[in-house]
Amino acid sequence: MSAATAALVDPVRKLALKAGEVILEVYAADDPGTREKADRTPVTEADVRAEAVILAGLAELAPDIPVVAEESVAAGRIPAELGKAFWLVDPLDGTKEFLSGNGEFTVNIALVEDGVPVLGVVHAPAIGLTYVGAPGLAERTDADGTRPLEVVPAPPEGFRALVSRSHLDPDTEKWLADLRVASFVQAGSSLKFCRIAEGAADVYPRFGRTMEWDIAAGHAVVRAAGGTVRTAAGPPLQYGKPGFDNPPFVAYGRTSPG
Template identity: 35%
Template sequence: MFLSRLLEPVKAAAREAGETLWQMYQSGDVQYSQKADDSPVTSADYAANQIIIDRLSELTPDIPIISEESSLVPLVQRQDWPRYWLIDPMDGTQEFVARSGDFAVSIALVEHGWPALGVIFWPKEQICYYATRGNGAFKQHRNLINHIKVRQHLQGEPLRIAVSRRQPLERINALLASDQQVEFIPLGSCSLKSCLVAEGGADCYLRLGPTGEWDTGAVHIIVEEAGGKILDSQFSPLSYNRRESLANPDFMVMGQSNVGWQSLIQAHSGCRS
């Protein structure tokens, strides 16, 4: 009941932040800068961040918030939190800058170290993906809501892999079994590629390169409720709020559970702690 009461207000907050991002995207009235790690950040990121923090603080004033665009609380202060909000106000800032439109708002509630509620809003398409623990995953396009499930991959079919437009495919090919036929599906933000797996548009998504826990929190519960899994490159579960850094290892978003993923995708030692 607690999660169900939160869901609609969180969806509303994600939509409000997403509509602000879209207005700024269309107007072009945006300031650009670089973070210390050379990744881009914009005034749109900060505007969406403030909207989400304001709405969540009103909704649940006793639940702390971790955001990509806010100062990180030291592990010693947060490691015993029973629950917290984990947000990325704009997943896909590079796509915003490149004008592809493939960016999204991501909001997750993490309980006892595991995502329990997730909402992804894609402003360009007016699509909201969402899930709560034990209640399935859904895709809402305006007023039309559909229950989503991962794709049933058939033996002998090409493996449909969601990939970034900005990542060399050679790195992905190096992880695949040599005889595996593949079809690459390019898309923008990390969360949107994960949701593509959740709704059956792709069989898997291999993420190589830096991400944060805010990039996977919301989609983790959506993918799992749709019947898939997110595992690191050693086929181990991701973890949340256990390290001083919130950096993720390389990870894989995998659809149908009875596919022999470990024979199709080679584990590698590129994980970061």
């Protein structure tokens, strides 16, 4: 890990925690201020307030690095040039989990360099979990302390496959049908990547639509823990694509099919 990236880890972690505090204030309120965006997906006051906190923090921390953030993009505010490095921010991933009250929503902040997520923080404020991934650093922090993360080989009996609580499309089901699956693990938001990073699951296919800010931080955590994220066609997943849409992809632990 470069000295510059290493110096960003703790400030970005603190920024994610600060955004999480703002989200929990809205989470505890009677009215989360929900409305529908142009793409018919929900957005809450928590999304907006958390993104404002993160953008202000990143502007102070690294003013020369452009930021691509979900709600800003929805409002038409997109950096003219990304350059070698840029941030990807999803201030509240798992809005459906947020609205359902199950706690599996996350703050996601990732630094991308040359198309690769080199630093990622995934913070789940409602359940007190924070994951950090960077070259040479992969860790999980909760009420019991901090421990390192490392992907594990799939069990001999088959893969532990992750499926989304909110998004399970026919193409994903078809892909899973061709896999030797021993069990299914459910998780919401970018926590699916973190489950792989901590050895609780082996594979996470996603064929439905996702955006780069949805997954970059989780990708960084999986990558730091020794896993991989590839397009369904095979090549490694890259970032900074036109429109920021992802193709179908699969996240793997230590062992991948085929």
